[in-house]
Amino acid sequence: MTYNITLYDGSPLTTVEPLESNGVDNQSVPRAILDIDFGPGINAFVVADDVTARFVAGFSFEVLTGPYSGSYVVDGAGSTYDAGSQTTSIPVTTSIVAQPLTIVGVSPGVGGVWKIEGAVNGDCVYYPGAAFTVAGSGAGDGAYFVASSEVSGAYSISAVDSGTSKWTLAGDVTSFFDGGTQFSISSNNPGFGTYTTVSATLVGFDTEIIVVEAIPVTANTLGVASIVPAITRVTVTGSIALGAAGSGTATVPVSVAYPFSSPPTMLTNTAPNTYTIIWHLTGNHASKFVAGCPVIIKDNSEFDNLSSTVLTAVDNGGNTDVTVQFKYPTTPSAPDATGTLTFPLPPLPYGFIQYEVLPVDSSLMLLGRGSPAFNNTITWGQALLENDIHIMENFRTDDGSPPVAPLAGQFWYDQLTPAMQLFAS
Known part of the structure; x- marks a missing residue:
């Protein structure tokens, strides 16, 4: 919580930022969203730890970055804590819908390809048969269905030439490295940093990428090259108009909870x-499930919020058999047919929750980050000693008035009366 401190001598308020605040302004430290619950009748963000005291009904907060950025309000009776997973579920008053992702390229024509930026699990989000809509690309605007998709990954470095500013990556990855595409070299390589593609050419079995930036002469083949943020190549059924621009946005296919x-x-x-x-x-949903993609089991008798990886999916008499693999600390009991299987998982990363931390006044000089004026005028040791003296004298005042910035429930000594007083409100 952020406290605005009025010093005992009446000097101006000083802002101190303890743990909940980000130490810069009246905003909380961003809290990572671990999961999003799309169960029947449920729209909730899931975060670590017990923060139910903060996320009560009607409390407002922001989601930063990611496809779910925006303003939200806590719904119903407020948030709930699950001791088993040590997480808090925060229901909200509005539907949690992913914002459209940015289009960064297009290959028009029959079996055309959209290049969509953002999701690191884009090949799972844009699963075969998924529907999405493109806007802002001119002639390419409209509704599409996914034929297949592929997301950029981490590519091994097979060679580097600092003299010609050239990185060579293993395999044919030319389709991801258009002119202007930025990628990063991992930190275990002396050439660590971000580079901008000039051209990408397949030479033999590898891809040679000429970059704008100079490559250090110490660079080597350690580590990997990754496009950040990730790019998903989505091949569509049908065609993309020849006049389509490689810009605009693409909607995100919705997650479905299958019984x-x-x-x-x-x-x-x-x-x-x-x-x-x-x-x-x-x-029958077998064609939708992509091997290697994650699914989540929710509200089952044995498993709740169990993350698993798809191995196979086949049609079985009009229903679907999905074989998954998962880690579990103990031998699980036989589960029943309660709950749902959610696929695809929402685009990753989910983002971060941040909210305003309201100021509170106090009669003490609190210590902490974020108070330049305070730290420039008094030492921490002196502040601690003065606080001890104020407590020992019960925040004594000589004129019968309460101490500076009293809190409800605070005792103080009225020397004028004299009497101990309780500040009620």
Whole structure:
């Protein structure tokens, strides 16, 4: 919490920023969003720790960065804490809908490709058959369905030439490195930093990338090259108009919570604390699930908020059998058919929650970050000693008035009466 301090001698207020504040202004330290709950009738952000005292009904906060940025208000009876996962679920009054992602390129024509920036799990978000809409690209505006998608990754470095400002990456990754594309070299390489693509050419089995920036002569082949933020190449069914511009935005396919048609089939564990299970979903959705993509099991009798990885998905008489693999600390009991399987997971990263920390006045001189005037006029040792003296004399005043900035419930000594007084409100 942020405190505005009125010094005992009546000097101007001083702002001190303890842990909850970011130490700069009346804003909290950003808190990472761990999950987003899209269960039936539920729209909630999930964060670490028990913060229910802060996120009560009607409390306003902001989500920073990511596709869910915006203003939100806590709904219902407020947030709830789950001791098992040590997380707080924060329900909100409005639907949590991902903001459109930015388009950074296009290859028009039949089986055209949109290059979409942002999600690190874009190949899972834009799954086969998913619907999305493009806006702001001129002739390319309209509705599309996904045929396939591929997200940029971390690429091994096979060679480097500082004389020609050239990085060589393993494999054919030319489709991701258009002119102007920025990428980063990891910190374990002396050439660590951000570079801008001039051209990318396939030479043999590798991709040679000429960059704008100078490459240090000490650079080597350690580490990896990554495009930041990630780019997803989405190939569409049908075609993209030839006049389409490589700009604008693309909507994000919605996450769906699929119910189960029957209890799952437990398989033997494949490694220590690693298990495989077949979930039986109602309806035929096999074509939507991409091997290697994550799913989450929610509100099941045995598993709640269980993250798993898709191995296979097949049609089974009009329903869908999804085989997943997951880690579990103990041997799980046989689960039933309660709960849902959510896919795709929302675009990552989810972002951060931040909120205004309201100021409170106090009769003490609190210590902490964010108070330049305070730290320039009095030492910490002197402040501690003066606070001790004020407490020992019970915040004594000589004229019968309360002490500076009293708090409800604070005792103070009225020397004029004389009497101990209680500040009620």
